[in-house]
Amino acid sequence: MAKQQGLGPSIDTPGDEPCAQIWSVYISEAEKYDKALVDGWRNNMNGLLIFAGLFSAILSAFIVESYKLLDRTPEPLVQIALFSLQNPGTPFNISLLNDPPRLPGPPPTAAVICNALWFIALGLSLASALTATLVDQWARDFLNRTEMLPSPVKRARIFAYLYYGIQRFRMHAFVGVIPLLLHMSLLFFLGGLVAFLLLVSNLLAFVAATLLAIVVIIYGTMTVLPLIQFDCPYQTPLSTILWSARRYFFRMLEQHGISPSNHADSPHSHSMVDAMMSTATVRSDPREARDKRALAWTMKSLADDDELEPFVEGIPNAIWGSNFGRRRKYDNLIVGLLKDPQVQLGSRIEHLLASCESGLLETQVKLRRQVVCLKAIWCLGMVAEMGEQESDQNHPMGEKRRFWHRRSASIELVDVEQAPKHATEQQLWEKPRLPTIEQPLSYFQGLQCLPSSSVNVAHYLPSITALANWNDLCALNGYVEKIAQLLQPRPSFEMKSNYEECKATLVSMLSLHKSYVWRHVIPTGLDGEQNLEMLVKSPCPDDIADWIVQVGRIIQQMPLSWNKVQYRILHSFLRVTAEASQMPYEFELTCETIRPSVPNTFDSDMVGSVLTTFSDNVQKAIKNPRREVTHVDIVLSILLPWFDKNKELDIHVVQRVTDATIDYINHRKNDDAVERVLRDCDITRLWELVTDRLITGRAEWLAEVSKAMWKLAMLFPGPSSPDVRFHSRPRFNAATLSVIPVAPFAVSVIALLKTHILNAYEATYAPQDSEAKANLQELEKQLVLHEKVSVASAFKRAIYAVQDSLELMGAVHGVISPFPMKGLALEPMPVLPTFTIRTKDGYSEWRHATMEVVEQAIKLGGRLERRMDQARFAIAIEFMQRCAAAQTANDLPYEPVKTFANNIMRGVFVQDPPHVDNQRSFVEALRGLTISGKDEHSRLARVVLESSLFAGREENKLPWLDDFVSIKALQDLLRTHLQFFTKDALGIPRKIEDVLGWLELKLDVLERGVSESSVRKDTIGR
Structure with a gap:
């Protein structure tokens, strides 16, 4: 058996192979860098070797001559002459040449320095040649070693091993020393040359x-x-x-x-x-200047349309990003290219767009070029903005300004002086520019006359036209701001030149004003005074200061019309959009740009036109068979909040808008579209307007109003919201349930409202850090702090916040009170005293009463919260009873199954047994549904069986049921009417079988408990 110690280490494992693709990416990136680095070293070394070889050869030739200066042995002729001078009468002996005499003294200092420097130079040159040769060899070995193995994992690890070895041994620094050796060698050579020439001249x-x-x-x-x-x-x-x-x-x-200061940065x-x-x-000003020069040079070098098209195609990406939305960092560059007379980007783009109609391009190429140009024009139009007006007390425009800070698709209103507190450095750099006359689309000539025959142009034309009008308005604002600056107080000797500049600017502004489509909205004069045209045409007045005052008055009131103009631009755009067959290009982003930055009421001249547009589009949306959200729906979603925010509209206008909205809600067969139209509205005000039509509407209209109330209530947020829901709900109070719709909507709407009141309370009170609890605690804290009369803002805010919380609590109290509940009886709902007392004693009484109300509300809030599950159960029972009592289909509540399943029964689960009356009422209501045998009743009963009430739990089945009579009644009901429950229902038979088993177990437990208690009583009696 081989020794384990003799086995070599594993250089790879099978588990690494699945990562080969990842390491292949590393290899591809490493090769780009490492090979470029090593090839650069080798090329540099080859050049250094050539220079070092030539330099060493030249230096050697110089050293051969300079070395003789160190040898003091004279030349033969010099020796003969010296011997004859020293020994005039002695014959010359040829043997002296074989053993020449040495001259006395050391060699010249210059000769020693010269040779020392040249020998050092020669050594450095040869050393650089040697090291260059070694580096070339090392580089070649590095490349060979990284290509020895085919496995990507192994190659990647070899790459990393060798490269980090290069870093660890500082080979970069070593290679950098080689040229230094040659440079020093050259300097030493020149120094030695000076010393050598000192001996000559x-x-x-x-x-x-x-x-x-x-x-x-x-x-x-x-x-x-x-x-x-x-x-x-x-x-x-x-x-x-x-x-x-x-x-x-x-x-x-x-x-x-x-x-050192700012050393880290x-x-x-x-x-x-x-x-x-x-x-x-x-980001810096010099970099901006370099970028402008570079892009200007690029534009000048693009002489052909085919070369210009890729540049124009890249403009949208410079202005808009898919993830970051609006980018401002290139605004100055783009405007610079538009302003540059040698570049004229606007004219170049227009010429490129006109080339599409030359008939020389293929269809696909033509369509692509049109899209590229139109997208670029649209994006350039998005660059325009009113700008950030500086806050200045002496500014003719008066009050402090604010600007819209745009990120992605969202907009945030930000105070100018507060922006640095929450914005990053990049965001601060990209804040809106100061008002300026130069707006991008001002440099285009034919935008208003773009042909709409092409489908591409028709798709982009509405958005571009709206942005062109917006650009002109921004330019007018720039003129006004510039004139306002020129009207600032000046020394008397500057008055004349300032007057001439101001007059010239006024001429340019009036020229733009005359061609502007909305010029009639922008006043250029005041009643009873001269207008700007007359002031410009008049000769130089004797009193320039008075002329400046008159111009200033007119200029100061012109920005008051900007909001009106923006509403007209947007309305015109929306009207064209609604009439088009498809949504214009980037419709919502265009609307976001031209929409008034500060919400305001539109003037009375527009009310009729906007109302007509809104009503026409409601009818168009209703007749549209398409189920998805269309551009008409989006137009309505922008128009409706205009009326919602305008509090001064005539009552008849409000009623017409409300009726049109009710018509849309009832007949638009898409909840997504309805939610999209209503999402930006004030839901509380919308609910109030709709319910108000129950009182003010004609009799035949009440059913439509009631239906709209039901549809709205179906969209309010629930405990487990479906896909389509409003993000907010109306503010519920004790009077919410007092508005009763007509039959058959009344039962459904009231049940929905009761359910949503509980949902709202759970959302605002049930969480530990809930808003309602925090409001009560904050008021309690403020009452402790303010023993004396106080008007502190924090104190008032706490009072107002608690008022809203108590309104919702009162609504919940009204829902729960009529139902039988377990536990202590609910206290009466406390009423917060009105804070209108200014005397010391009156304040003390108010404070004492308010503290009691807060304490009662905190105690009551906990009790209400503990009754939420029982209340939901009771609401479901009440709705089932109303449905069971219906004798005919016409007597049923409106859409009972949808109302019951999607809202009332959703999320109902009672963990603890409710009141006995509720248990028995539930069984009786379910029995009432089964007795009728109607299809609607059958579906309602199935909803009950499929709800969370009959969902199996591991430990406790049917925890809400502990009443013996209710259990027996439910068991008999399921057995007696089994066919009713199981007819045409998948999964219900199995469910009923499980429920009957659970009921049997509960009966056994209860009977056993009754028997034991009876035995215990008998024992005690004996």
Whole structure:
């Protein structure tokens, strides 16, 4: 048997193979980076080897000559001359040439320096050549080792092992030293050259020294400059070393408690590459300027339509994102391209769209290009906005402004000065721009005249037209803001030039105003005073200050019409949408953009038109056989809240809108569509308007009103909401049940309302951190704090909040009180005293009475909460009794099965046995349903058997049933009318069999308990 120690380690496991695809992705990404890195090293090393070889050869030739300067042995002719001078009468001996004399003294210093520098340079050059050769070999080995095995898992692990080895042994730094060696070698060579030329000529040495100084200065500049300017293309190996030294210096300062300002956020705290990338990509004004230049150059270089089309196709993605909604970071770039006279993006897009009608394009290409251009135009129109008006007490527009902060498809109204408190830096950068004249669609010429013959154009034209009107309104607002700034008080010597600029701006604004479709809504004058046209045409007045005052009065009241214009733009868009066969492009986003930012009432001139549009679309929606939500439904969902929010409408208008809404609710055969239309309304006000028509409506209309009440109540939120429900419910109070619809709707609506009152109470009171409990506790706390008369805002808010809570509690109390309940009897519903007392004694009495009410309400709230299950059970019994009492189908409540199954019986489960009367009433009501034998009664009985009341529990079957008489009656009922329950019903026979078994067990337990108690009584008696 082989020793376990002799077995090699497992290099792979079968469990890794399913992850091969994941590791293949890693390999593909690693190869892109690692191979590019290694190939770059190899290419650099090849260039360094060539340079090092040539440089070493040249340097060797210089060293051969310079080395002679270190040898003090004279030349033969020099030796003969020296011998003759030293020994004038002695014949010359040829043997002196074989053993020449040495000259006295060391070699020249310049020669020693020259040779030392050149030998060092030669050594550095050869060392760089050697290391370059080694790096080339290492790089080749790295690539070979990563391709030795075919398995993706193994290759991935080898990639990671070798790459992290490169990082651990700092091979990047090692490779970076090789060019430094050659650079130092070259500098040493130039220094040695200066020393060599000193022995020949001072002039030549000076020239060489000057060259060396220039090289050193340039080299030093190229070394230091990238440390300061990150976009500098020049860099030397010393730059990285100096950068690392600087980072080390900063770390040492931090260790000693000395931290440079903003060091953590400074790009100098990162590597050079990271600092460059951060500076190049971080949002800043210089980056905006670079982006503009780059995109402008791109546009100028796109001479062909086929080249321009991909650029235009990318514009929507720059303005809108699928996940983040509206993007503002490219607004300035886009507007810059539109404004640039050499680019003229608007004209280029219009020309590209016009090329679709040239007849030279294939059908598919033409359709695609049309869609690209129209989408780009729509997105450019979305860039327009009123802008964020600055808050300034001296501003001619007066009061502080607010702006709409848009994210994705939601809108949030934000105070300008409060935005930094809850917005990120990116969101703050992307906040709305200041009001400006330059709006994107202002740079297009033919948008109002786009041909609608094409299906593509017809799909986009309504949205683009609405945005074009919105752009013009934003531009007018920009003119008004600019003129308002020009009208600011100025020194007298600036008055003349300011007047000329203001007049020129007014001329431009009036030119746009004349061509605007809604110009009649925007006043350019005041009653009894001159208008802007007259003020512009008049010559320069003697009193410029008075002219400025007159213009200021007119300009100040112009923004008051913006809201009216926006309503007209939106209404016109909605009317065109309703008349179209399909929904316009990005209908809801377009509506969101042009919708008035601050909800307000539309003026009386629009009421008739909007009412007509609303009524016509209600009829169109009713006649539409399509079951899904259509664009007509969405139009209604936008129009209806206009009337809902307008509190000053004539009563007849309100009634007409209410009647049209009732008609829509009753006859639109889609709950999704009804919910979509009503979701933005005030449900409480809508319910009040509908129920009010029971009193004010004509007799033949009452049935329609009652039906609408039933349909609305079916959509209110329940304990376990189905798919289609309102997100909110009306505010219920004690008077909610006092409005009685006509038969056959009365029983169904009242039962639904009782159920929803309990649902509302459970949602607001039952949770531990519920709103109602918190309101009561807050008022109790405020009463303790304010022993004296107080008008503190927190105190008043607590009082108002408790009033709402007590209203709902009163409604619940009214529902539960008539039913027989186990436990202590409910106390009367406490009434909160009115806080209108200002005297000291009166306040003390009010405070004492209010504290008692709060204590009673807290105690009563707990008791009501414990009776919720019994109350739901009692409501179901009451509805069953009303249905059982019906002699004919006409006597039944409206839609009894749907009402009972979807709302009343949904979620009914009583954990503890309710009052005995309720148990016996339940069995009798069920018996009443079975005796009649009607189909409706049969379906109601099946709903009961399939409900949670008869759902099996592991420990306690039918926990709500403990009355002997009720158990026997239910057992007899199921056995006697078994055929009634099981007729045409799947699963019911098995259910009844289980229920009978559970009832038998309960009877055994009760009979046993009765027998034991009887024996116990007999024993005690004896």
